[in-house]
Amino acid sequence: MLTRLLVSGLFAGAGAGLIAALLQLFFVQPVLLHAELYESGALVHFGAEAVSAHQDLGGFEPVRDGLSIVFTMLTYTGYAFILLVGMALAEMRGANVNGRNGLLWGLAGFVAFHFAPGFTLAPEVPGVAAADVALRQVWWWATVVTAGAGLWLIAFGRNWLAWGAAAVLLLAPHVVGAPEPDTFTGPVPTEIGALFASRALGVGMAAWLLLGCFAGFFWQREGARDGARQPA
Amino acid sequence: MTTQTVKSTLSATKIVSLAFAAILGVAIISVTGHVQAGALHDAAHDVRHATGFPCH
Numbered sequence A: 001m002l003t004r005l006l007v008s009g010l011f012a013g014a015g016a017g018l019i020a021a022l023l024q025l026f027f028v029q030p031v032l033l034h035a036e037l038y039e040s041g042a043l044v045h046f047g048a049e050a051v052s053a054h055q056d057l058g059g060f061e062p063v064r065d066g067l068s069i070v071f072t073m074l075t076y077t078g079y080a081f082i083l084l085v086g087m088a089l090a091e092m093r094g095a096n097v098n099g100r101n102g103l104l105w106g107l108a109g110f111v112a113f114h115f116a117p118g119f120t121l122a123p124e125v126p127g128v129a130a131a132d133v134a135l136r137q138v139w140w141w142a143t144v145v146t147a148g149a150g151l152w153l154i155a156f157g158r159n160w161l162a163w164g165a166a167a168v169l170l171l172a173p174h175v176v177g178a179p180e181p182d183t184f185t186g187p188v189p190t191e192i193g194a195l196f197a198s199r200a201l202g203v204g205m206a207a208w209l210l211l212g213c214f215a216g217f218f219w220q221r222e223g224a225r226d227g228a229r230q231p232a
Numbered sequence B: 001m002t003t004q005t006v007k008s009t010l011s012a013t014k015i016v017s018l019a020f021a022a023i024l025g026v027a028i029i030s031v032t033g034h035v036q037a038g039a040l041h042d043a044a045h046d047v048r049h050a051t052g053f054p055c056h
Helices: A002-039 A062-092 A099-120 A133-156 A160-176 A190-229 B012-033 B038-051
Strands: none
Touching (some): A002 A062, A002 B038, A099 A160, A099 A190, A133 A160, B012 B038
């Protein structure tokens, strides 16, 4: 069981994480670097002169981007372990888990870990004003846990009581609200901030769909291998 | 004992395995996405922003 969880998680997480990292480097990193020019003051939005929307953002930075690849692969491996725990519990309840329905698991994971927190705490472009980071992290975890529990109840609940509770769990963090800054001080043009948020969510969705698919595939394959190894 | 049911039940070993995998997952995400130690934050900075974690 543990071997099956760890092997499936490592393969699925590393694979999906590597693809996520490459997508981020290509689609998100240029937007981030562009925003950092405003964050650092190298460019000034609404200054005396209009600023070109096209800037030299530099190319691939081996250390910085290499670390990003490593940390993205690690992050998705962490996601994979949590997703696989859910898959294992569902399988014990009689659900069939494979690469194809793993896509649904991945979509649910994306909603729980990216979309639900991002719905109120949008992915932060560098330079945005934000409340205390520890408070936001508490809210982030609370939202991930309640959204995950809500989605589980939608998928496996059998009556309206469960589905009603799911709706409450999904809505509550956003009705309560996330920690917000006292004042807005972001120096980054809104066009860059909006593109950053949609790119971050889009790449997250693509990577999570792959993660769910890979996790379901490896979970099933490792399970079949375990079954073949055990004497009947 | 010639037939094994496909649907398995929750044994102590399984509970420990599931708990270990869940804790490992949460620990990894906490380190890559949340711990504010300087070197870790700098190394994971771009990932945290791009993955939607609260940064700074």
